[in-house]
Amino acid sequence: MPYYNAAMKQETIKQILQKTESIGETLTVPGWVRTKRDTKEIAFIALNDGSCMGNIQVIADKDKIDDKTLHRLTTGASCAVTGTLVESPAKGQAVEIQADSIEILGDCPADYPLQKKRHSMEFLREIGHLRARTNTFGAVARIRNAMTQAIHSYFQENDFFNVHTPIITASDCEGAGEMFQVTTLPFHTFDGSKGVDYSRDFFGKQASLTVSGQLSAETYATAMGRVYTFGPTFRAENSNTSRHLAEFWMVEPEMCFCDINGNMDLAEEFLKYVLSYVLENCEEDMQFFNKFVQKGIIEDLKAVINADFTRISYTKAVEDLEASAVKFEYPVSWGIDLASEHEKYLTEKVYNGPVIITDYPKEIKAFYMKLNEDGKTVRAMDVLVPRLGEIIGGSERENNYDTLVDRIKDAGLNEEDYWWYLDLRKYGSVPHAGFGLGFERLILYVTGMANIRDVIPYARSARNCEF
Ligand code: 4AD
Ligand code: MG
16 A cells, blocks of 8 residues: 555645646545545545645545545545546635546545534534644644754754753742642541651652753853753642643743843744744745734734834833823732733733733742842832733843852741752853743734634643543
8 A cells, every 4th residue: 555655755735735747647645534525526635644724635536435434434434545636726725636547445424423524613622622623723733843954954054052841850940839840658547637658658758740940951051151941841839720720831932141131032033934934934824814813913013024013111011100191900010920911901901012021020930030120129020912811931040159048948848858959059050031922822812813722732621630
């Protein structure tokens, strides 16, 4: 069978659709039936193999292809079509296949859930194992793939080393206590009154899934200068919103000899690079999002690429919000953590584009952020975008040993747990900075999809871990 080609000689439909120079060639094309339309003499089959959004049209002459085979070519059935590549008279495609024979690979019975053209996102979430077969989820998956490539390219081109930071960790990076425990203790026999003796646990101490690779990335940055980590992170926050997942992917660069301004420059350049990459390399899928998901998104992203991001302090942001006539659900005053309604207001109504907010009050930010001279604010930088709010959170890091010890204590954390992190400030401490980009939030931003559960193959959130 020619289409099982171990040497990857089998061409994808994406490749075949561009083969206008090969008219007249005989090919075998495997794929899944998207739709079938019949006339008296001919069946038109739209065949898709996932390589791109486009289908290849198969012309099945009823003289050549028997009734029984045609009958089995239902939506979702898999088959391999052998035939001649011909110029297509139809609009929207250069070539099509004139079938000589069609081999059924797998039937698809009538209870196949993806019969209709359009399904609700809620329904598709219930069939997470099949939803990648729809146009929307195929496009999201291809965009996600391209963005992964863009992220690695950007950092590799700029002399960053990729570091695989651990998934299991004993330290709470964000100090927010939102960690999932990793344990082999028999919790089903747990007697709550006695407390937990973690010395008997697998690691001999309490361990968790990481909320961020930052602290480990810092150890490598302070050896190699510029590093980045890109991996899964986990948060047991019980927020059931369209922007939060319990398992999500984070991109975290960390740079030595860099302050908060260099960090902001990097974040802006990096985001623009990834947006440009997607617009250049995923045109077909982006046209789909532009047309069906978020009208005008391509122009919006182009405008973002060509404009400078607004940079304001937290204090200015609070002033802007206080000056507003809008009645926010969460009232605004200096010291509050900005809620998503505030972030949206700033990006959509005041500045009409991405905004980087710096110098937040130390009380609402993590212990590792560098304290400003005022003793009240830290060198934090959050990048906010329209429609979503926060997409990046980062900072210059506290590089003074004594200040960091104070900040750890103030945060109610144990100094001893961070002995190795403190060592980085003891031995050749340098100014350094970094940030974390929520990968799924970036995909939401780029595609215009509304819910974060629909831009990761398998969403994990509170009470939701099917598939
Ligand atoms: O702002 P966060 O909590 O920052 C950190 O974790 C730092 N240690 C990163 C660093 O400096 N290296 O998270 C970073 C980003 C957020 O801006 C957001 O985009 C995303 O991660 N994020 C989430 N995405 C999906 N679901 C969640 N529950 C998220 N929590 C944060
Ligand atoms: Mg944050």
